[in-house]
Amino acid sequence: MTTVLHLITELDNGGAERMLYNLVRASDHRAVRHMLVSMVARGSVARRIQALDIPCFSLGMRPGRPSLFALARLVRLLRRLRPDVLQTWLYHADLMGLIGGKIAGVPHIAWNVRCSDIDLAKYPRSLAVLIRILAWVSGLPDLAIVNSEAGRDAHTCRGYRPKRWEVIPNGFDLEEFSPDPEAKPRLLKSLGAPGDSLLIGLIARFDPLKDHTVFLKASGRVGRAFQEARFVLAGQGVTPSNETLVREVVRQGLDGRVHLLDEREDIPDVMAGLDILVSSSYSEGFPNVIGEAMASGVPCAVTDAGDSRLIVGETGRVVGPKNSESLAKAVCDLIECGAEERARLGRAARERIRRLFDLDSTVARYEKLYLEICGENPAARE
Numbered sequence: 001m002t003t004v005l006h007l008i009t010e011l012d013n014g015g016a017e018r019m020l021y022n023l024v025r026a027s028d029h030r031a032v033r034h035m036l037v038s039m040v041a042r043g044s045v046a047r048r049i050q051a052l053d054i055p056c057f058s059l060g061m062r063p064g065r066p067s068l069f070a071l072a073r074l075v076r077l078l079r080r081l082r083p084d085v086l087q088t089w090l091y092h093a094d095l096m097g098l099i100g101g102k103i104a105g106v107p108h109i110a111w112n113v114r115c116s117d118i119d120l121a122k123y124p125r126s127l128a129v130l131i132r133i134l135a136w137v138s139g140l141p142d143l144a145i146v147n148s149e150a151g152r153d154a155h156t157c158r159g160y161r162p163k164r165w166e167v168i169p170n171g172f173d174l175e176e177f178s179p180d181p182e183a184k185p186r187l188l189k190s191l192g193a194p195g196d197s198l199l200i201g202l203i204a205r206f207d208p209l210k211d212h213t214v215f216l217k218a219s220g221r222v223g224r225a226f227q228e229a230r231f232v233l234a235g236q237g238v239t240p241s242n243e244t245l246v247r248e249v250v251r252q253g254l255d256g257r258v259h260l261l262d263e264r265e266d267i268p269d270v271m272a273g274l275d276i277l278v279s280s281s282y283s284e285g286f287p288n289v290i291g292e293a294m295a296s297g298v299p300c301a302v303t304d305a306g307d308s309r310l311i312v313g314e315t316g317r318v319v320g321p322k323n324s325e326s327l328a329k330a331v332c333d334l335i336e337c338g339a340e341e342r343a344r345l346g347r348a349a350r351e352r353i354r355r356l357f358d359l360d361s362t363v364a365r366y367e368k369l370y371l372e373i374c375g376e377n378p379a380a381r382e
Contacts, residue, residue, distance in 0.1 A: 002374050003033045005083035005106075007074070007097040009090045010063075011036070011056075012043035012236065013263055014205065015288040016089050016114045019147070019170050021045050024054055026173070026363045032370055035081060037074065039093060044265065055081075064126075071100055078104035084374050087145075090114055091130055098140060108373050109141040111162070115209075115285045116150040116306045122208035135159035142373050147286040148307040166369060169307070171362025172291045172353050179297035179346065180272040187232070187273030191259050197230040198335060201274040203267065203289045204281070206237030206245070211303075213248055215280035217324035220252030222331050229335070234261040234270060272296040275342065276334050281305045282321035291357055294349035299342050301330040311357070315349035 006024070011017050024034040035055040038046060042058045050056050057077060059070040078086065078100060086106045088097035094111045101109045120128040135158055138144065144162035146152045152165050188197060200222065204210040212233070219231045231254065233245075239262045240246065249258045264270055271277070277293035277300045284306030291311055293300050300316035302308045309318045317330035334342060 001031065001033050002085065002370050003035070003081070003083045004085045004087050004370055005035045005037060005078065005081060007037045007039070007086060007088045007093045007100075009038075009092045010040045010043055011038045011046035011049070013045060013265075013267075014236075015170075016112070017043075017045040018288055020089060021049055022171065022173060022359055023363055023366055024049060025052055026359055028367060032367050035083065037077060039070065039096065044263075071096060074100040075104045078106055084108060085110060085370050087370075088112060091127070091134060094134055094141075095130065095137075098137060102140070110369075110373070111138075111141050111144040113144055113146040113151050113155055113160075113285070115154075116148060116283055117154040117157075118209060118283050131158060135161075138162045143369075145369070148284075149310070150306040151285040168362060168365045168369070169357055170286045170288055170291060171357055171359035172288075172295045173359045174295050174350070174354055177268050177271060177292045177295035179350070180269070183269055183272035184275075187270060191230070191232070193230050193259075194228070196228055198226060198228050198275045199230055199232055199273060200276045200278060200331060201232040201234070201270070201293075202278050202280060203234050203271065203293075204238075204279070205235040205263075206242060209281055209283040210235075211280045211282050211322065212238070212245060214282075214322060214324045214327060215278060216245070216248040216252055216254070216258070218278075218280070218328035218331060219254060219258070221325065221328035222335070223252070223254050223257060225332055226335055229257070231258045232261065232270070232274065233258065234264045234267070236263045238262055267292070268296070271298060274298050276301060276331060278327070278331060279303060279305070279308060280321075280327060281308075284308055286311070291353055294346075295353045297343075297346035297350050299334055299345040299349060301327065301334055303327065312349075313352055315345050315352055 037057045039059050039061045059073050061067050061070045085108045086101040087110045088094045089112045138160040143164040145166045202215045223229050238260050240260050277298050279302040286307045303321040304318050305321050319326035319330050
């Protein structure tokens with residue numbers, strides 16, 4: 001059996017965290033044994049992982065605070081647990097895992113790059129420094145996994161030169177995310193919205209690259225054209241106390257029509273209750289929310305960021321990023337085409353996910369890769 005220890009920055013409800021959860025949940029535990037370490041305190045995803053009886057540890061770091069003590073704890077853990085593969089997720093874990101893994105003598109180290117191009121001017125300067133350091137040392141891990149072609153290209157441009165790139169797209173659980181005709185009435189009731197409302201959603205943490213401002217500007221245009229439109233936003237930091245969001249809601253004349261739901265544990269239920277899912281990001285890797293909406297039978301209007309166009313195909317609308325007018329037009333097109341056509345697009349979207357991005361196929365690719373880099377023959381286990 002191959003043992004893989006996953007090191008990740010945190011285990012809150014983000015895209016990388018959900019993919020990691022799905023990977024360890026759906027994995028063949030006769031072939032691969034998984035363990036997890038979170039750099040900061042364990043979050044909501046950690047509780048779900050622990051419920052699977054998978055060992056889950058925390059280094060107890062404070063966000064944004066490097067710690068030699070935490071590095072020493074990681075080295076001790078690695079020496080005690082003796083994994084065959086150290087799989088790191090996200091930039092900070094990539095660097096810490098590389099240092100700790102080399103000190104502890106872990107046989108194989110794999111990075112996992114989860115984004116594409118980033119406007120570094122909108123983030124602390126320390127992030128640009130971190131990415132530059134990672135580019136310098138990118139030839140030291142055994143390989144770098146990336147979840148999108150866009151991510152590989154962007155990081156190659158930033159100077160990454162790993163021994164091997166491996167592109168493994170995110171996969172989606174078609175049972176967890178599925179159409180549910182009762183989901184919209186439940187969501188309308190919980191929001192206190194009229195029964196004839198059209199629900200247009202953005203499921204994303206509050207982060208510059210998600211471009212909530214462009215979404216709200218587009219929503220202003222949509223809202224003026226369709227009085228029945230309501231806008232549902234959920235994600236970490238998306239709350240009524242977020243002054244930036246609230247100011248833009250008021251500026252767009254959407255007061256009372258925008259619902260800021262914060263981080264939710266019931267995303268499959270929220271997703272299935274939407275009429276249209278919007279992704280307004282100007283930078284992405286392989287966005288989970290688009291695949292989750294499509295698996296739920298919800299048509300999408302998305303910006304051409306990362307691999308979003310590849311995911312959506314012909315089942316929705318794709319426009320350029322940072323353009324609220326184009327995004328509004330895409331949403332209006334999906335409204336104007338009518339419920340029957342949206343349902344047809346939703347069915348086509350779900351079928352596209354089943355055919356191209358099924359979770360079992362993604363998990364199988366990870367497992368095969370782990371066995372290969374450890375010198376085992378995956379075919380012998382089939």
